[in-house]
Amino acid sequence: MTTLARPVPSSAFSTSASTTLFRRLTWEGTVPLEIRVDSKELPANSDRGLECYYIQAPRVSYLPLLVPELKRFLMDVVFDEAAARVVKEEDWWFESEDGNLLKWHWPIGLIYDNHMITQSVRAAPSSSQQSMPLRLVLHLASPPTDRLLLSPSAEACKQAFMGQMKEADFIRWGSTKRMTGLRKAEQDGLWEGIREHNFDEYWRVASKVTPTAAPTRPQSPPPGNSMSLHSRPPSVDPNTGSAPDRDGAYNVRSVPVRIYLPEGPILQALVPPMLEDGNPHTLGQFLSTHLPLLFPPTPSDPPFQDTAYPLIQGVAAPHETEMAWLGACMAGADGWVNICVGLLRDR
Amino acid sequence: MSPMAGSPDTHTRALPSAWTSLDSGPSMQETLDALEAYKKKDPSKVVVRFKAVGNAPIMKQNLYKITASNRFQAVIQFLRKELGWKAGDPLFTYINLAFAPAPDDTVANLYKSFATEGHLIVNYSTTAAWG
Incomplete structure (x- = not known):
């Protein structure tokens, strides 16, 4: 179609430096948590001054993976020996400070961002709330299994x-071939990578199933230049004569995306990486299609204005961000782009 | 990389200007009303087709209309009841012989993304199949 010469990606499976940079930024993202044992459930003779635990938890991790560290702390510092013998972590569960049950199977970063947007509805953020940890209450007994939906174990x-990895694979390619093609040891490696918070271990396997945003033009600005965070990510035009990048982020059927609104609901839709006009599908277009009341299609015409903002991995992402790029660089470890x-x- | 890298700081860092041009926007109440509109539950129903896998018993009737706003957990509970399963009896459920959805995903979301010929195909098995 177009005769413009474009540099050819060196290999469909090589991951460009800019993709790796953003994947690492996403992976290294952490959130501050304050975990307090429900005072009514503290065993007798506990050291009550110390029942709070503070942690900077990885966004891509999960609550059950914090339990061993939390348990060690409680055993060493808070509980006496008699209490330590009877406490059963199988019965532990978490609530937010205002009494919302926290999902075991949500990434911690999603729990945090979901809390942030809930706050955005309730009250104007005051300066005293800035960079406060998310306060969680740990219950030691009587888990509400019917509402938790899953047993509170790392295995579940x-x-x-x-x-979730397989569902994302199916959304992208219409089958789970890439996931089921992994050896058992590789599949386990994905989870180990998260458990150990080891970027290389996770991405050694994940790069086989996650599409890459291969650049088709000279590399984006070098890391360290803050402007690169706001520049348009490199995109691939599937209609160019250059070797088609079949595994590229711009060639998937659909990007795995979920939208979280304050206090629910959660919306899922098919998100083609390219629009029919041949242009990449942008975040602004996506939001104005699915949430036109909050993101009016023509924000330049008064009185229509955006009245909301999208938070992705804690970042308020700009309108022109391309959905395919989000799928390759800002998805969680489970492959999903969560837009709060x-x-x-x-x- | 500092331990704080990537931590959320939307309150302390200015939002990109595209999201903050609020000189003449709708009122907060209008925005909250818009949010309420998106919270309204979809009363429509979708067709779910249950298909047994392996040794799982086959259902005489396997097509059901289910309210789209239900969570997938409700589908699992419905299926367990239809099969006469007791608490603790193993039952594994999959979409399109491919993956187990999250129990809090809604039927509407799954239908939109995975329906085949107007049906959401739910496979069930007594053993883990595509875990």
């Missing part, structure tokens, strides 16, 4: 994670 969490929508309140 791993199974749910694998299910908060309300703008400064008016």
Whole structure:
């Protein structure tokens, strides 16, 4: 179609430096948590001054993976020996400070962002709330299994994670061939990578199933230049005569995306990486298609204005971000791009 | 990389200007009303087709209309009841012989993404099949 010469990606499976950079930024993202044992459930003779635990938890991790560290702390510092003998971590479960049950199978970063957008509805953020940890309450007994949906174990969490990986694979390619093609040891390696928070171990396997945003033009600005965070990510035009990147982010059927609105619901839709006009599908277009009341299609015409903002891995992403690029660089470890929508309140 | 890298700081860092041009926007109440509109539950129903896998018993009737706003967990509970399964009896459910959805995913979301010929195909098995 077009005769413009474009540089050819060196290999469909090589991962460009900019993709790796953003994947690493996503992977290294952490959130501050304050975990307090429900004071009514503290065993007798516990050291009550110390029942709070502070942690900077990886966004891509899961609550059950924090339990061993939390247990060690409680055993060493808070519980006496008699209590330590009877406490059963199988019965532990978490609530937010305002009494919302926290899902075992949600990535911690999603729990945090979901809390942020819920706050955006309830009250204008005051300066005192800035960079406060998310306060969680740990219950030691009587888990509400009917509402938790999954048993609170790392094994159940791993199974749910694998299910999400496969669902994302199916969304992208119409089959789970890439996931089922992994050896058992490789599949386990994905989870181990998350458990150990080891970027290389996770991506050694994940790069076989996650499409790459292969650049078709000279490399984006070098890392360290803050402007690169706001520049348009490199994109692939599937209609060029150059070797088609069949595994590229811009050639998937659909990008695995979920939209989270404050206090629910969760929306899922098919998200083609390219639009019919041949242009990449952008975040602004996606939001104005699915949430036109919050993201009016023509924000330049008063009185229509965006009244909300999308939070992806804790970042308020700009309109022109391409959906395919988000899928390759800003997805969680389970392959899903989670867009939390908060309300703008400064008016 | 500092331990704080990538931590959320949307409150302390200015939002990109595209999201903050609020000189003449709708009122907060209108925005909250918009949010409420998206919270309304979809009353429509979709057709779910149950298909047994392996040794699982076959259902005489296997097509059911289910309210789209239900969570997948409700589908699992419905299936367990139809099969006469007791609590603790193993039952594994999959979409399109491919993956087990999250129990809190809605039927509407699954239908939109995975329906085949107007049906959401739910496979069930007594052993883990595509875990």
